[in-house]
Amino acid sequence: MGYKVGPPKRFQGIGRVRKPEKLRKRPFFRSLRGFSFSALFILVSVADSLAAVRFVICGVGHIGRRHAALVARHPGAELVALIDSQPELAAGLGAEFPGVPFFSSLDDYLAHGPAADVLTVATPNGQHAQQAIRGLRAGLHVVVEKPLALRKSDAEDIVHTALQTGRFVFGVMQNRYSPPAAWLKQVVDEGRLGQVFLVQLNCFWNRDERYYTPGSWHGTRANDGGTLFTQFSHFVDLLYWVFGDITNISARFRDFTHAHLTEFEDSGLVTFDLLRGGSGTLQYSTAVWDRNLESSLTVVAERGSIRLGGQYMDKVDYCHLQDYTLPTLPPTNPANQYGAYQGSAANHVHVIDNVVATIQKRGFATTNALEGLKVVEIIERIYSLK
CATH class of the missing domain: 3.40.50.720 (NAD(P)-binding Rossmann-like Domain)
Incomplete structure (x- = not known):
């Protein structure tokens, strides 16, 4: 919805309205010679829209x-x-x-x-x-x-x-805002990789009895939903955001250490094809002993290879592309800290920034419900193979 050209309502009906030609004879308004009064009212309306x-x-x-x-x-x-x-x-x-x-x-x-x-x-x-x-x-x-x-x-x-x-x-x-993830998205969108051949997504974290406490909603089918929903949906989102949808899914699931803690598996091996061409694998587990191991994404493509690594895909471990030099990326925010365990990147401030800017009509939503729906649909398709 655009802004209405004309005085805001709070300026209407307040005292006597002076004629513009009389106002312009005053020193302040002489300094605004050539300035559009309609533009002034538009600016006031824009300022009004920036309420908290x-x-x-x-x-x-x-x-x-x-x-x-x-x-x-x-x-x-x-x-x-x-x-x-x-x-x-x-x-x-x-x-x-x-x-x-x-x-x-x-x-x-x-x-x-x-x-x-x-x-x-x-x-x-x-x-x-x-x-x-x-x-x-x-x-x-x-x-x-x-x-x-x-x-x-x-x-x-x-x-x-x-x-x-x-x-x-x-x-x-929020993981989309991590500099390595945003950089990978740009590299793929610019076509620097050429045809993508293989994508390997590994998510190996620790979630033990320190996380799955008695009486908690964690570990229940009804309120948790499963490891891919609670721990690794951010990385499924990155897979979809960067490479698009997947098809021809096959999967195997195992429960190594959580039979007494959760109502679902702790590990899985998933293979798939990318709709845009190429194939991929997703390996995930929360059975890692004591602390998180890694969240990594390896890409083998026509014009080179890339690997993002770290505990939550927070750094570029490898970049070798034809006619391309890896730029210096901004530092990545640390992981969310939850006592004995860590979560994904602490980029929530960027989410709040985008929500505020979108509602104040200063920007556009960088994530939307359709993308969130697609992540749910991909995980549901994987889990349907149990």
């Missing part, structure tokens, strides 16, 4: 608290409410975020809470779809932590509701 974007965070565990802290510090955002089903968190959150009200359910907030522009859904995976749809129907834009949903049909419901309500849905795919 108001966020409410639903689910204030590890990652939800990070969202809350980033929003609270963001110059273009305002944290207006926190929601969590554990009332014992209220006191600590009140000390950390003074003056921000706490609600024990999304329904309670929607009935009694302050107005907001954005609902951030950072609850257990199995609750994402229902809460995102509830927020959209209440007129809120929605930020959904990964995964968008645990079923393709639920993700489709989110997309349809967003279209019906005219609201944005932002997927949290």
Whole structure:
């Protein structure tokens, strides 16, 4: 929607409106000779649109608290409410975020809470779809932590509701902002690799009893969904984002160390073909002893080879391309720290930046519900082979 040319409503009906020719005789307005008054009013309207974007965070565990802290510090955002089903968190959150009200359910907030522009859904995976749809129907834009949903049909419901309500849905795919990932995307899009022959994605992390604690939603089919959804959906997203869709999938699954901890496998071997040509493999496991080993992506192509490595694909281990020199990349943010274990890159500030810029009409969404849906659909196709 464009900006209306003309004075904002707050300038209308206030006192007597002076004629433009009389105003221009004053010193200040003489300095604006040649300046379009319509342009001035457009600039005022643009400035009005840059009001702080108001966020409410639903689910204030590890990652939800990070969202809350980033929003609270963001110059273009305002944290207006926190929601969590554990009332014992209220006191600590009140000390950390003074003056921000706490609600024990999304329904309670929607009935009694302050107005907001954005609902951030950072609850257990199995609750994402229902809460995102509830927020959209209440007129809120929605930020959904990964995964968008645990079923393709639920993700489709989110997309349809967003279209019906005219609201944005932002997927949290923060690994795209890591300099090595963004660089790889650019190299592929520019055609520097030529035909891609082979892609190998390895995700080897540790998740043991320190993570799968008794009574937690982690490890359950209903709220966790599986290792590919909770631990490695970011890397499935990178695979899709850079190389496109996959087909001809085959898979084997094993449970080496988690039979007493989870309701699903801890490891898998997946092979596939790329729709654009070439083939690939995905090997993943959370049975690594004590700490994360790696998340790596190796590409063998017509004009060279590339390998991204590190614990969360945070560095370029190898780059040998025809007529190309690897540029110096910006440093990668450290991994998210969760006590005894680490997660993916701490790039959530870029997600908040993009949400604020998009809603303030200063930019465009860099992730959307359709991409989040596609990641869910790919994982669902892999898991259907169990």
